[in-house]
Amino acid sequence: MPTSSPDSPVADSPIPILTTVRDYRAWRAQATSDGKSVGFVATMGALHDGHLKLVQASLQENDYTVVSIFVNPAQFAPTEDLASYPRTVQADIAKLASLSDNVSQSDRRVNVAFVPSVKEMYPNGFTQVVADQIGAFVEVKGLSHQMEGGSRPTFFRGVATVVTKLFHIIQPDKTYFGQKDIQQSIVLRRLVSDLVFSHPPSPESLRVIPTGRDPNDNLALSSRNAYLTPDSRQVAPVLYRALKTGQDIWEQSHWTDANKEERIRVTLDRARAVVLERAEKCCQDGRGVDLKLDYISLNHPKTLENLEQVLAEKGAEAVDVSQGAIFSGAALVSQGKDGKVTRLIDNLLLGFTL
Structure with missing residues (x-):
C-alpha cells in the first residue's frame, strides 16, 4: 500500500502525503478492508488554530483522519487573490504532525495528507472564467446567491464542485x-442531501465546529489574516464587535412577534453603525487604513432568505424569526494605496444551533 507519492511536496514528511487519486484510493480501500472509520478535513492550507480545531474533532471521533491541502482555483474569481493566496505546505504538515487525540487517550494522529495538483483535481483543464468553462460543475440553487454569494457570485459553484470531487475521492464517514x-456548511449539507452522497452518508455527518477566534480580541481566525498589517490588524475585530452589538439588541427580552419589524431594523442599524463609525475614524486618524463594510445581514437559518429583504418586499407577516437567524457580515480592510485588501467575514447564530 502506498505511503507517499514520489512527487511529495515535503521531503521526509512525518505524515504520509498522497498526491494522486489512485494512491489515495488504494489507501482508502485498505482502511475500508480494516473496518476503520475515516474523518476528513478539507483545507486550502495556510493552517491556523481554527483548522486544527477541526482536525482535533476528527481525531476524537474517527479511527483515521485525512486532511486535504488544495488551493481550489474554481472558488476564486479572475480578479481575486489566487496567485497570492498563502501556500505553506511544509509548515502545514508540521502542524498536523504535532496533533494527537489527547481526549480519549487513543493516540490517534493524522494518517494521510492529500495534496493534489490542479491537474489531478481538474484532469480536463480549468479556467477561472465561468463563461469559458466546459465540463461538469456543481451548483446549489437558492442557497448560493445571498450573503457571501452576493459579492462573490461564482464562489459557491467552485466550492460545491471541488467538495463533490473531494468527497468522492476521500469517502469520509464524517467531515468537518x-x-x-456558515453559508458554505449549509450549502454543502444541502448538496449531500440532494445528491444522496454515500460519503458522508448524511447532512448530519457534515459537522460544523464553532469558529476559532483570537483569544485576545475574538477576531475570527482566517488564512487571509496573514495579509493584515499591524495597523489594519487593530481595526479587523470591528466586525465581531458589530455583530455582538446587534446580538445584544436581538436578544433583549421585550421583543414579541408583533414588533419583529423593529427588532430586525434596530439590530441591523446598530451593528452597521459600529463598522461605519470605525471606518470614519480610519479616514481621520492618518494611518492610511481603509475599512469598508460589504454587508451585515440577518438570514433564515435554513432557507438563507434575507429577512430584511423579505420584510421590504412582502411585509412583516412573511418574516419568520421563530427558528432564529444567521447574523453575518463581511468587511474589507487594507492599508496604503497598494495595500493588500483583506476580506473579513464572521457570523453569530441567533436562537438556534447547528
Whole structure:
C-alpha cells in the first residue's frame, strides 16, 4: 500500500502525503478492508488554530483522519487573490504532525495528507472564467446567491464542485467544517442531501465546529489574516464587535412577534453603525487604513432568505424569526494605496444551533 507519492511536496514528511487519486484510493480501500472509520478535513492550507480545531474533532471521533491541502482555483474569481493566496505546505504538515487525540487517550494522529495538483483535481483543464468553462460543475440553487454569494457570485459553484470531487475521492464517514464559513456548511449539507452522497452518508455527518477566534480580541481566525498589517490588524475585530452589538439588541427580552419589524431594523442599524463609525475614524486618524463594510445581514437559518429583504418586499407577516437567524457580515480592510485588501467575514447564530 502506498505511503507517499514520489512527487511529495515535503521531503521526509512525518505524515504520509498522497498526491494522486489512485494512491489515495488504494489507501482508502485498505482502511475500508480494516473496518476503520475515516474523518476528513478539507483545507486550502495556510493552517491556523481554527483548522486544527477541526482536525482535533476528527481525531476524537474517527479511527483515521485525512486532511486535504488544495488551493481550489474554481472558488476564486479572475480578479481575486489566487496567485497570492498563502501556500505553506511544509509548515502545514508540521502542524498536523504535532496533533494527537489527547481526549480519549487513543493516540490517534493524522494518517494521510492529500495534496493534489490542479491537474489531478481538474484532469480536463480549468479556467477561472465561468463563461469559458466546459465540463461538469456543481451548483446549489437558492442557497448560493445571498450573503457571501452576493459579492462573490461564482464562489459557491467552485466550492460545491471541488467538495463533490473531494468527497468522492476521500469517502469520509464524517467531515468537518468551521462555523466561520456558515453559508458554505449549509450549502454543502444541502448538496449531500440532494445528491444522496454515500460519503458522508448524511447532512448530519457534515459537522460544523464553532469558529476559532483570537483569544485576545475574538477576531475570527482566517488564512487571509496573514495579509493584515499591524495597523489594519487593530481595526479587523470591528466586525465581531458589530455583530455582538446587534446580538445584544436581538436578544433583549421585550421583543414579541408583533414588533419583529423593529427588532430586525434596530439590530441591523446598530451593528452597521459600529463598522461605519470605525471606518470614519480610519479616514481621520492618518494611518492610511481603509475599512469598508460589504454587508451585515440577518438570514433564515435554513432557507438563507434575507429577512430584511423579505420584510421590504412582502411585509412583516412573511418574516419568520421563530427558528432564529444567521447574523453575518463581511468587511474589507487594507492599508496604503497598494495595500493588500483583506476580506473579513464572521457570523453569530441567533436562537438556534447547528
